[in-house]
Amino acid sequence: MDIDLILRVYPYFLEAAVVTVELSVLTILLGLICGALGAAARLSRFSFVRFLGAAYVSVFRGTPALIQLFILYFGGPQIGIQLDAFEAGVIGLGVNIGAYMTETMRGAIISVDHGQAEAARTLGLSRVQAFQKVVLPQAMRLMIRPLGVNINAQIKGTALVAAISVVELTYTAQRYIGSTYKPFEMFLLAGVLYLIIITITGKFISYLDRRVRLP
Amino acid sequence: MGLDFSVVPSYADALLLGVIWTIAITVASAVLSFFGGILFAVIALYAPLVLRLPFRFFAWLFMGTPLLLQLFLIYFGLVELGIDLPAFVAGVIGLGLHFAVYNSELIQTAILAVDKGQMEAARTLGLSRGQALVRVVIPQAVRDVIPPIGNNMIALLKDSALVSVIGVSELTLSAQLAIGRTYRPFEFYAVAAVLYYVINLGMEAVLRRIERRTQLSR
Numbered sequence: 001m002d003i004d005l006i007l008r009v010y011p012y013f014l015e016a017a018v019v020t021v022e023l024s025v026l027t028i029l030l031g032l033i034c035g036a037l038g039a040a041a042r043l044s045r046f047s048f049v050r051f052l053g054a055a056y057v058s059v060f061r062g063t064p065a066l067i068q069l070f071i072l073y074f075g076g077p078q079i080g081i082q083l084d085a086f087e088a089g090v091i092g093l094g095v096n097i098g099a100y101m102t103e104t105m106r107g108a109i110i111s112v113d114h115g116q117a118e119a120a121r122t123l124g125l126s127r128v129q130a131f132q133k134v135v136l137p138q139a140m141r142l143m144i145r146p147l148g149v150n151i152n153a154q155i156k157g158t159a160l161v162a163a164i165s166v167v168e169l170t171y172t173a174q175r176y177i178g179s180t181y182k183p184f185e186m187f188l189l190a191g192v193l194y195l196i197i198i199t200i201t202g203k204f205i206s207y208l209d210r211r212v213r214l215p
Numbered sequence: 216m217g218l219d220f221s222v223v224p225s226y227a228d229a230l231l232l233g234v235i236w237t238i239a240i241t242v243a244s245a246v247l248s249f250f251g252g253i254l255f256a257v258i259a260l261y262a263p264l265v266l267r268l269p270f271r272f273f274a275w276l277f278m279g280t281p282l283l284l285q286l287f288l289i290y291f292g293l294v295e296l297g298i299d300l301p302a303f304v305a306g307v308i309g310l311g312l313h314f315a316v317y318n319s320e321l322i323q324t325a326i327l328a329v330d331k332g333q334m335e336a337a338r339t340l341g342l343s344r345g346q347a348l349v350r351v352v353i354p355q356a357v358r359d360v361i362p363p364i365g366n367n368m369i370a371l372l373k374d375s376a377l378v379s380v381i382g383v384s385e386l387t388l389s390a391q392l393a394i395g396r397t398y399r400p401f402e403f404y405a406v407a408a409v410l411y412y413v414i415n416l417g418m419e420a421v422l423r424r425i426e427r428r429t430q431l432s433r
Contacts, residue, residue: 062415063408064376075401078218159281163380170284183291187284195279
């Protein structure tokens with residue numbers, strides 16, 4: 001174990017970890033938006049909208065995220081979409097994780113007892129009101145933990161943008177492995193930083209889950 | 216520069232070969248991750264402390280870091296140790312170990328959930344602890360987690376695209392090579408996506424069949 005080397009390069013890894021955190025936050029936010037829209041589409045009254053929602057989930061979960069990222073970043077310019085690597089990474093990975101979050105959110109919404117919506121309607125609430133005020137709050141409580149699984153996967157998933165040369169943790173580790181020939185040390189350094197990010201996020205999600213869980 | 220898919224057919228052979236390699240690496244890694252998962256589960260639950268603790272640490276490290284980072288470690292780490300493996304083998308080891316850790320978590324829970332009476336009955340019939348574990352407990356545990364292991368294998372298929380970065384010439388790298396000659400990234404990656412989607416459908420059908428055959432009728 002080359003401690004001197006680790007001490008010399010760790011500032012670069014910290015900088016890269018900041019980029020990984022930025023990527024994680026932005027992709028997860030975009031994913032939550034896409035997930036909410038996707039879940040709404042999958043539960044729509046209109047069969048065509050339901051079909052669109054199902055197609056979104058099927059296509060984005062049925063093909064590798066790396067390929068989706070490459071289509072957007074390298075293929076985008078051919079259809080008039082010019083993005084830099086960071087933007088392409090956020091949009092590509094955000095839309096990808098959104099497909100997984102769609103299923104998580106939909107699962108939580110449909111597992112709220114049907115009687116709840118019926119009771120709310122009987123009490124005179126409109127369909128929209130019944131969903132907003134009765135079903136959704138209960139579904140939110142159910143979806144925090146499974147969304148936490150998606151979020152954990154996405155933090156690690158941000159590593160894919162190393163393949164389009166965004167200077168985040170994995171790219172930095174790869175570059176230093178190439179220049180120092182110390183794969184184990186560089187892996188450990190990047191790995192510890194990923195674990196710190198994931199552990200803190202995990203604690204935050206369990207905190208949220210505890211806050212909203214029924215006694 | 217618009218889209219022009221007419222260049223794709225002349226690379227059909229190369230892409231098809233990529234498909235075959237993708238299937239090969241997926242199947243090889245899936246087999247490794249399945250048996251590796253069982254072995255890891257047994258180590259995590261029954262091995263002596265000196266083996267169990269470092270193992271748990273290793274599992275924790277593998278579950279908390281990206282697969283891509285692990286692939287770089289394995290590929291360059293092996294070279295560093297003077298072990299010169301073909302990229303395909305390094306890819307299988309990387310994917311296989313990564314998913315073995317995830318499968319092991321599922322199998323551990325399932326082993327603990329098998330009725331205690333099964334082990335006791337097997338011991339009463341004269342089987343040793345090891346025999347009882349291998350012949351009675353583990354088969355039941357594994358059967359219970361076939362569906363979630365199947366989900367992991369679908370994830371493995373899609374993650375197999377990552378081994379293109381360490382030079383395994385599977386579908387993604389085949390597409391990249393064609394792009395290098397034609398400068399048509401959109402067309403070839405789109406075709407690769409369609410091919411992955413089709414492999415995915417085929418794999419889901421196979422998994423459903425395995426599930427039907429292994430699940431007890433309840």
